[in-house]
Amino acid sequence: MKKQIVIAVTALNAIDSPGPGVAVIRAIRDCKDFDVKIIGLSYEALEPGLYMHDLVDKTYQIPYPSGGTDSLYARLLYIHEQEKLDLIIPNFDAELYNFIKLRDKLNELGIRTFLPELNQFEARDKMKLFEFGQKHGFLVPEDKILHELRELKKMEDDLEYPIVVKGKFYDAVIARSYDQAEKAFLKIMAKWGLPIIMQEFIKGTEINIAALGDGEGNAISIIPMRKLYITDKGKAWAGITLEDDKLVELARKFIETTRWRGGCELEVMLTDDGKPYIMEVNPRFPAWIYLTAGAGQNQPASLVKMAMGEKVEPFKTYEVGKIFIRYAWDLITDIKEFQLISGNGEL
Amino acid sequence: MRIRKNIAVSDEGFLFNPATGDSFSTNGIGSEIISLLKQDKSTSEIIEEISKNYDVDRLLLERDLEEFTGLLKDYSILE
Amino acid sequence: MEKKRYERPTLRKMNTGLMNKFGTKTENEPVTHIESVSVKGLLKEYGSPLFVISEKQIRRNFQNASRIFKTRYPKVQFAWSYKTNYLDAVCQIFHQEGSWAEVVSGFEYDKAQRNGVPGNQIIFNGPDKTDEQLVTAAKNNSLIHIDHYDELYALIRLSEEHKLRPRVAIRINMDTGIYPKWDRFGFNFENGQAWNALTRILNSPNLDLVGLHCHIGTFMLSPNAYATAARNLCELAWSVKERYGKILQYLDLGGGFPSTNTLKGAYLPGTDTVPSLDQFADAITDVILGYGFSQDELPLLILESGRALIDDAGYLLGTVLATKRLSDGRRATILDFGLNTLFTSLWYEHKVSPAQPMGQQTEEMVLYGPLCMNIDIVRESIVMPLLEKGNQLVVHQVGAYNMTQWMQFITLRPNIVLIDTDNNTHIIRKAETMEYIDSLEEIPQHLK
Numbered sequence: 001m002k003k004q005i006v007i008a009v010t011a012l013n014a015i016d017s018p019g020p021g022v023a024v025i026r027a028i029r030d031c032k033d034f035d036v037k038i039i040g041l042s043y044e045a046l047e048p049g050l051y052m053h054d055l056v057d058k059t060y061q062i063p064y065p066s067g068g069t070d071s072l073y074a075r076l077l078y079i080h081e082q083e084k085l086d087l088i089i090p091n092f093d094a095e096l097y098n099f100i101k102l103r104d105k106l107n108e109l110g111i112r113t114f115l116p117e118l119n120q121f122e123a124r125d126k127m128k129l130f131e132f133g134q135k136h137g138f139l140v141p142e143d144k145i146l147h148e149l150r151e152l153k154k155m156e157d158d159l160e161y162p163i164v165v166k167g168k169f170y171d172a173v174i175a176r177s178y179d180q181a182e183k184a185f186l187k188i189m190a191k192w193g194l195p196i197i198m199q200e201f202i203k204g205t206e207i208n209i210a211a212l213g214d215g216e217g218n219a220i221s222i223i224p225m226r227k228l229y230i231t232d233k234g235k236a237w238a239g240i241t242l243e244d245d246k247l248v249e250l251a252r253k254f255i256e257t258t259r260w261r262g263g264c265e266l267e268v269m270l271t272d273d274g275k276p277y278i279m280e281v282n283p284r285f286p287a288w289i290y291l292t293a294g295a296g297q298n299q300p301a302s303l304v305k306m307a308m309g310e311k312v313e314p315f316k317t318y319e320v321g322k323i324f325i326r327y328a329w330d331l332i333t334d335i336k337e338f339q340l341i342s343g344n345g346e347l
Numbered sequence: 348m349r350i351r352k353n354i355a356v357s358d359e360g361f362l363f364n365p366a367t368g369d370s371f372s373t374n375g376i377g378s379e380i381i382s383l384l385k386q387d388k389s390t391s392e393i394i395e396e397i398s399k400n401y402d403v404d405r406l407l408l409e410r411d412l413e414e415f416t417g418l419l420k421d422y423s424i425l426e
Numbered sequence: 427m428e429k430k431r432y433e434r435p436t437l438r439k440m441n442t443g444l445m446n447k448f449g450t451k452t453e454n455e456p457v458t459h460i461e462s463v464s465v466k467g468l469l470k471e472y473g474s475p476l477f478v479i480s481e482k483q484i485r486r487n488f489q490n491a492s493r494i495f496k497t498r499y500p501k502v503q504f505a506w507s508y509k510t511n512y513l514d515a516v517c518q519i520f521h522q523e524g525s526w527a528e529v530v531s532g533f534e535y536d537k538a539q540r541n542g543v544p545g546n547q548i549i550f551n552g553p554d555k556t557d558e559q560l561v562t563a564a565k566n567n568s569l570i571h572i573d574h575y576d577e578l579y580a581l582i583r584l585s586e587e588h589k590l591r592p593r594v595a596i597r598i599n600m601d602t603g604i605y606p607k608w609d610r611f612g613f614n615f616e617n618g619q620a621w622n623a624l625t626r627i628l629n630s631p632n633l634d635l636v637g638l639h640c641h642i643g644t645f646m647l648s649p650n651a652y653a654t655a656a657r658n659l660c661e662l663a664w665s666v667k668e669r670y671g672k673i674l675q676y677l678d679l680g681g682g683f684p685s686t687n688t689l690k691g692a693y694l695p696g697t698d699t700v701p702s703l704d705q706f707a708d709a710i711t712d713v714i715l716g717y718g719f720s721q722d723e724l725p726l727l728i729l730e731s732g733r734a735l736i737d738d739a740g741y742l743l744g745t746v747l748a749t750k751r752l753s754d755g756r757r758a759t760i761l762d763f764g765l766n767t768l769f770t771s772l773w774y775e776h777k778v779s780p781a782q783p784m785g786q787q788t789e790e791m792v793l794y795g796p797l798c799m800n801i802d803i804v805r806e807s808i809v810m811p812l813l814e815k816g817n818q819l820v821v822h823q824v825g826a827y828n829m830t831q832w833m834q835f836i837t838l839r840p841n842i843v844l845i846d847t848d849n850n851t852h853i854i855r856k857a858e859t860m861e862y863i864d865s866l867e868e869i870p871q872h873l874k
Contacts, residue, residue, distance in 0.1 A: 045440065065693070065694065066693050066694060066695070067453070067695075068694060068695035068697060068698050069697075069698050070453075070697070071453060094693070097694060097698075097699075098694070098698065101698060147605040147606070193691065195605070338440070339440065342440040343440065
C-alpha cells in the first residue's frame with residue numbers, strides 16, 4: 001500500500017480572482033503515484049475550497065501574514081499535532097515571506113516545504129526587478145520608483161510616455177501624459193501607499209509561463225500559455241498552451257540563474273519584433289496551474305515528489321494547444337459549516 | 348425583553364438569525380444568559396442565577412449584562 | 427460548590443473579511459514579571475502608569491553591539507545618543523560600559539559634563555550651537571561636528587578671537603538610495619559642498635580637522651544605505667589624505683539602526699523583518715576595511731546608536747481605566763497612559779501584553795489613552811483577552827525617545843524605575859508633583 005502523504009495547501013479562494021490552492025490540490029490528486037490527505041489552510045471563512053470536501057479533507061484557519069511568524073508557527077504547531085503534516089505548499093504572495101522564514105523550524109518538526117531562498121524571493125520583487133534584469137541579462141522594462149508626487153516631473157527625463165503606473169502590491173494603470181500619470185499616481189497612492197513604480201510601457205503580446213525549478217538550477221517543467229479571454233480584472237478566463245522555444249529558453253535561463261526552488265510564474269511581454277521582456281515574476285504557482293497537468297507536465301505533483309526527496313527528471317514534451325476554460329460553480333452548504341470554520345477555526 | 352422565536356442557538360455557542368442571515372458566536376457565559384433569556388427570565392433573575400454559579404461582583408455583572416443585552420438588541424436578536 | 431471563573435459575556439458577529447482570531451494566543455501570553463520583578467508589585471509600590479528600565483538589558487544590548495562591531499573592525503567607539511534617553515542613570519550605564527556622549531544641544535552638552543564625561547569624549551552635533559557653547563566645547567577639546575557654513579565661519583572667528591584650535595568634523599548628507607533624504611543637516615556630498623567645506627577647514631590654521639560625520643536617517647531598514655554612506659566618507663577621507671597629506675582620525679557613521687518595533691503601516695511585524703545589527707556591521711566594516719587604508723591609517727569607527735541599544739530595555743506598565751462599546755459595536759479600552767506618556771505610539775504598533783493570566787477568549791479592540799483628545803490612541807486595532815477595569819498591561823520596547831519626548835499635558839509625568847543587575851529597583855526619576863510644576867510659575871501682582 002502506498003504511504004499516505006499529508007499535505008497542507010493555502011489559497012483556497014477559488015473566486016473570480018482566484019488563488020491557486022484549489023488548482024494545486026486538483027493537480028496533486030490527479031497523480032496516482034501517491035496517496036494524499038489534503039489539509040486546507042484558510043484565512044477567511046468563505047474561501048470556496050474549504051467547502052469542497054472531495055478535494056480538501058480538513059481545513060484550519062491560520063493567522064493573517066501580518067500576524068508574523070510567531071503566531072503562524074504556533075498555529076502550525078497545533079495543526080501538526082492533529083494532522084502530522086508532511087508538507088506545506090503556500091500559494092499566496094503575501095504569506096511566502098513568513099513561510100520562507102519558518103522553513104528551517106518547520107523542517108525540524110518534519111514538515112517539508114519546497115520554497116525559494118529568501119534572497120531569490122526578494123530579488124524578483126517588483127521594486128527590484130529592473131536591477132535583477134540588469135544583473136542577469138534579462139530584458140526588463142525600465143522603471144523609476146517615486147516616493148513623492150514632486151518626483152513625477154523629474155521622471156519625465158528618464159521615461160517616455162506612455163508609462164505604466166504601478167502600486168507597491170497591486171494595480172497597474174497605463175498613462176499617456178503627465179496629467180494621466182498624476183491622476184493614476186494619486187489614485188494608487190490612496191489605495192496602496194507609497195512608493196509608486198513608474199514602468200516603461202512595453203507593447204506586445206502577453207504570455208504567462210509556469211515553471212518549476214529543483215533548486216539546483218534545473219527546470220523540471222516549463223509551460224507557456226497565452227490568455228484567450230480575460231475577466232474585467234485582467235485575470236485569465238481561458239488560455240492555451242503555446243509552443244515557442246524562445247519562451248521556454250527564457251524560463252530555463254531564469255530557473256538556472258536564480259537556482260529557483262519551487263513553482264513560479266513569469267509574466268512576459270513579447271514585443272512585435274520578438275523580444276521577450278519579463279514584466280513580473282510571481283514566486284509561486286499561478287491560478288491556472290491545473291493546465292500544466294492537463295498538458296502532460298503535472299507541476300504540483302512533481303513539486304510534491306521533489307519535496308519528499310524523490311529525484312524528478314525534467315519533462316521533455318507537453319501538449320501544445322491544450323485549453324483551460326475557467327467556470328463558476330455554486331456550491332451548496334449549510335450554515336453549520338460556516339459557523340464551525342468561523343467560530344472554531346476548523347472544518 | 349425576549350429572544351426572537353426563530354433564533355437558533357447551537358450547543359457550541361453559535362447563533363443564527365434566519366431573518367437577517369447573520370451568524371454570531373458567543374462564549375460560555377453568553378450562552379447561559381441567552382438560554383435564561385429564552386426562558387423569559389428577568390434581569391434580576393438572570394443576575395441571581397449567574398452569580399450562584401460564578402465568582403462575580405453583582406454590580407459588574409449588572410453592567411456587563413446591560414451591555415450584552417444592548418448588543419443583542421442592536422443585532423435584532425432581542426425584541 | 428466552588429464557583430466558576432467569570433468572564434464578560436461576548437457576542438461576535440461572524441463577518442468575513444474581519445481579522446480572524448486564530449493564532450493570536452502567542453501575542454497574548456501574560457507578562458507578569460520584568461526581569462524577575464513582579465509587575466503587580468511594581469505598580470503597587472510606584473503607582474500606575476510606570477516606566478521600567480532594565481539595566482541588565484541595556485548592558486546586554488551594549489555588549490552585544492560592541493562585540494558585533496569589534497569582531498569585524500579593530501577600532502570602534504560608541505557614543506551614547508543623549509536625545510534617545512538622557513536620564514542620568516541611563517547615561518551612566520552607557521558611560522560605564524565605555525560609551526562617549528553624543529549631544530545635540532547646549533542642554534545635553536551640560537548634562538554630559540555633569541555626568542563626568544571628559545570633554546574630549548563629547549561629540550557635539552546638531553544645527554543649534556551658540557557662540558558661547560562653541561567656545562566651551564573648543565576649550566574642552568570636544569569634537570565639534572559642523573552643520574552649516576554659518577557655524578563654520580563662526581568657529582573660524584571664535585577660534586581666532588579666543589586663540590583656540592578646536593577639533594572639528596563636518597556632518598555630510600548624501601543620497602544613499604533611501605527615502606526621505608536627510609539633506610537638511612550638514613553639507614551635501616554629491617554637489618561638492620562637503621568637499622568645499624573641508625577645503626575651507628583645511629586652509630584654516632585655527633581649525634583641526636579630525637574626522638567626518640554622517641547620519642543618514644532614523645529607523646533605517648537597509649544595510650546597503652550604510653555601505654554607500656561608508657564608501658562616500660572613505661572617498662572624502664582618501665581625498666583629504668591625497669591632496670593635503672592629512673590622515674583623518676575617525677569616521678562617525680552616526681546611528682539610525684532600528685529596534686524590532688513594528689512601524690505603522692508595515693505589513694509584517696518588526697521582529698520578522700528588521701535586519702540584524704550584524705548585517706549593518708557587515709555593510710559598514712566591509713567597505714572601510716576594503717577601501718585601501720593601511721593598517722595604521724585605519725580610521726576609528728564611531729557609532730552613535732541610540733534606539734537599537736535602549737528600546738527593548740524600556741517597558742511601560744499601566745492599568746485599564748474602563749472598557750466601553752463604541753457606536754459601531756467595536757470594543758474600546760481606556761488606559762491610564764496615552765500619547766502624553768507614550769509618544770512613540772504615533773509611529774509604532776507597540777506590542778501590548780496583559781500582566782495577569784486571562785481567559786482564552788479574545789476580542790478586537792481600540793486602546794485609548796486617558797486624554798480628552800481624539801488623537802489619543804495607543805493602538806487602533808489589537809486583539810486582546812477580555813480586559814476589565816483594573817487589569818494591568820505591559821507595553822514593550824518603549825526605551826527610546828519616550829522619556830525625552832513625553833508631554834506634561836493635563837496630568838503629571840509618572841515615576842521611572844530602574845531594575846538593576848541584581849533585580850533591585852530604584853526610582854531614577856520621580857513622578858512630577860504639583861509643587862514641581864508650580865515652582866516654575868509666577869503670577870503678576872495684578873492677578874493675585
